[in-house]
Amino acid sequence: MGKVTLYFTAGSMPSRACLLLLRTLNVDVEIKQVDLLEGEQHNESFLKINPVGKIPVLVDDGFTLSESRAILAYLVNSRKPGDKLYPTDAKKRAVIDQRLYYDATVVFPALVAIVRPSLYNKVTEVSQESKNNLIKILRILEGYLKGHNYFAGDDLTIADFSILPNITSVVEFGFDLSKELPNLDKWYKKMQSVPGFDENKAGAKLLADIMTKIIGTSVF
Numbered sequence: 001m002g003k004v005t006l007y008f009t010a011g012s013m014p015s016r017a018c019l020l021l022l023r024t025l026n027v028d029v030e031i032k033q034v035d036l037l038e039g040e041q042h043n044e045s046f047l048k049i050n051p052v053g054k055i056p057v058l059v060d061d062g063f064t065l066s067e068s069r070a071i072l073a074y075l076v077n078s079r080k081p082g083d084k085l086y087p088t089d090a091k092k093r094a095v096i097d098q099r100l101y102y103d104a105t106v107v108f109p110a111l112v113a114i115v116r117p118s119l120y121n122k123v124t125e126v127s128q129e130s131k132n133n134l135i136k137i138l139r140i141l142e143g144y145l146k147g148h149n150y151f152a153g154d155d156l157t158i159a160d161f162s163i164l165p166n167i168t169s170v171v172e173f174g175f176d177l178s179k180e181l182p183n184l185d186k187w188y189k190k191m192q193s194v195p196g197f198d199e200n201k202a203g204a205k206l207l208a209d210i211m212t213k214i215i216g217t218s219v220f
């Protein structure tokens with residue numbers, strides 16, 4: 001196997017999703033830090049790697065890929081093709097893809113709406129509307145877990161890897177899952193045994209601490 005590099009920053013949820021799966025698959029990875037608050041994602045050298053100017057980016061032996069969920073799928077397809085993490089059965093895979101798209105288009109943007117104004121424009125308050133929106137989405141996630149161990153059924157899949165860093169950030173922002181989201185709380189406790197969880201949690205804490213510094217209190 002050639003060299004694997006991940007362009008990453010610890011606070012970033014999609015970056016953490018990729019690192020969690022790399023740890024689980026025991027892939028030897030070199031991490032290249034990209035300081036978003038310093039604007040390194042806009043540097044000419046980085047834009048050559050990802051013209052979109054976003055992390056994460058995986059470089060696998062010269063093959064460059066952005067978009068965290070595409071990276072998750074690629075890692076399983078290239079390292080453990082057909083594994084339960086991303087099975088080839090059409091219906092099983094479709095459910096995983098549905099969760100991934102929901103995460104990409106709804107869950108993650110809801111978190112971005114909470115953090116972005118403060119991180120990039122130093123807005124000192126998180127709007128109640130953005131917090132209410134996130135809570136509504138957490139209830140949908142709670143529903144997906146009803147009667148299941150994991151987000152796409154009874155096996156751990158890349159859907160769980162995609163969602164975990166988002167929920168870790170929600171928890172580090174001070175949200176108590178145990179109060180009204182028992183399925184999510186149970187799932188989150190189970191996910192803490194995934195290799196790399198502590199590293200993921202440290203990244204979530206870092207982001208939460210930056211937010212607390214800007215808004216003067218925890219998000220929740």
Ligand SMILES: N[C@@H](CCC(=O)N[C@@H](CS)C(=O)NCC(=O)O)C(=O)O
Binds near residue numbers: 011036055
């Ligand atoms: N859909 C992308 C989202 C990537 C993304 O938004 N990355 C953020 C960090 S969490 C970023 O690089 N932001 C830099 C910027 O917007 O300037 C993925 O899942 O990889």
